[in-house]
Amino acid sequence: MNVFRLALLPLVGMVGFLVAAWLLPEAWGGAALFFWAAVATRSLAAGGEFLAGSCFRFGDLLRWGWWFWAFGDACLVLRTGIEGPTHFVLTTPGHLHLSILLLVLANLAAVLGALFMARVWFASGLARAFDSWRQIAWSAVVSTLALLAVAPLLARSARATLAGDSSFVLPLLSASSDLASLLLVSPMLLLALSVRGGRLAWSWGLVVVSFVGWMFVDLAQGYGPGFLSARIGQVLENAFAVFASLAIFAAGLAQRWAVSPAPGATRGRD
Amino acid sequence: MYLRPATALPRQLTTNWSHHRRPVGCGMVARSPADDVEETLARWLGPNTARNAVRVFSERSLKKPPGALTAADLPELLRALQPMLRTLVGTEQSNEILAQLERRIGP
Numbered sequence: 001m002n003v004f005r006l007a008l009l010p011l012v013g014m015v016g017f018l019v020a021a022w023l024l025p026e027a028w029g030g031a032a033l034f035f036w037a038a039v040a041t042r043s044l045a046a047g048g049e050f051l052a053g054s055c056f057r058f059g060d061l062l063r064w065g066w067w068f069w070a071f072g073d074a075c076l077v078l079r080t081g082i083e084g085p086t087h088f089v090l091t092t093p094g095h096l097h098l099s100i101l102l103l104v105l106a107n108l109a110a111v112l113g114a115l116f117m118a119r120v121w122f123a124s125g126l127a128r129a130f131d132s133w134r135q136i137a138w139s140a141v142v143s144t145l146a147l148l149a150v151a152p153l154l155a156r157s158a159r160a161t162l163a164g165d166s167s168f169v170l171p172l173l174s175a176s177s178d179l180a181s182l183l184l185v186s187p188m189l190l191l192a193l194s195v196r197g198g199r200l201a202w203s204w205g206l207v208v209v210s211f212v213g214w215m216f217v218d219l220a221q222g223y224g225p226g227f228l229s230a231r232i233g234q235v236l237e238n239a240f241a242v243f244a245s246l247a248i249f250a251a252g253l254a255q256r257w258a259v260s261p262a263p264g265a266t267r268g269r270d
Numbered sequence: 271m272y273l274r275p276a277t278a279l280p281r282q283l284t285t286n287w288s289h290h291r292r293p294v295g296c297g298m299v300a301r302s303p304a305d306d307v308e309e310t311l312a313r314w315l316g317p318n319t320a321r322n323a324v325r326v327f328s329e330r331s332l333k334k335p336p337g338a339l340t341a342a343d344l345p346e347l348l349r350a351l352q353p354m355l356r357t358l359v360g361t362e363q364s365n366e367i368l369a370q371l372e373r374r375i376g377p
Contacts, residue, residue: 056360063360124357129322197316200358258314259363 213244
């Protein structure tokens with residue numbers, strides 16, 4: 001497997017999406033493009049995560065981390081599918097409840113998956129070998145960026161919910177889940193830095209890159225309305241989501257490649 | 271014990287691995303079993319973490335610097351490394367790596 005080409009996939013996918021959104025006429029380059037891009041890339045993400053988790057045994061932390069993420073992404077694919085490009089089913093109570101349930105499950109699974117993945121850093125014992133001041137510094141940087149990215153969305157939905165607008169409960173739940181997941185990125189980043197130069201660096205690096213993509217989605221949602229037109233804001237938000245989904249798909253494949261037997265590993269005594 | 275001429279090694283190689291090599295006369299350096307463990311682990315963990323892991327676990331479990339390890343110390347070192355490897359690459363792959371190392375360097 002050419003893992004370097006695999007690592008370029010998120011960037012290529014995002015550029016392809018932007019070109020399609022730019023060139024296609026409104027009927028194809030709007031809601032329909034966003035819908036199909038979300039279904040395709042989220043399906044790939046769920047598949048990649050499932051394959052990555054399948055490399056491990058039931059007792060391994062990484063199996064549960066990858067599989068919780070796969071379950072979360074599968075819920076989101078299903079939700080996007082039943083809502084359709086124009087979210088028309090949200091007018092039907094049954095579909096609306098199913099959509100809410102899927103979103104809650106997806107957010108729960110995303111946070112649980114991130115917890116398992118972050119736990120790998122501490123359970124491996126690498127945390128003890130890493131300079132504690134550097135760990136604190138990286139964690140502070142990541143937490144600040146996560147708060148900056150999610151704060152506007154979180155504040156807006158919390159204010160509206162407290163004012164009695166129940167339609168903001170789900171955005172509040174999503175923003176809280178995003179914040180929780182982003183705060184858990186620092187152990188994954190430290191792990192990616194620790195194993196640089198080795199096979200595992202690709203999968204952990206791509207996991208972190210995927211979270212950076214989601215951070216940009218939150219930035220576009222939170223700050224976009226103040227600076228960008230609605231159309232550009234939507235295109236950017238979806239482009240970053242495509243990037244993040246393809247990055248986690250690539251991370252899953254890189255994880256499979258990393259834990260497969262290395263060429264030359266079976267050679268005998270030198 | 272594997273021998274190779276010290277003078278034939280480029281500077282950067284001797285610098286990176288110097289804490290594991292002991293001069294044994296005739297211009298040769300000894301290659302400790304720790305070097306093989308480190309080299310194998312580096313494929314997954316990268317050179318820095320592989321070197322640190324071998325150093326930390328050999329000092330903690332065997333109370334010896336990596337350069338002083340012999341083939342007889344290997345099972346103990348591998349046992350100490352197992353939990354870390356199991357967490358990072360999974361149970362099956364960690365067993366495979368450790369079995370390969372035992373076959374490669376074992377007494």
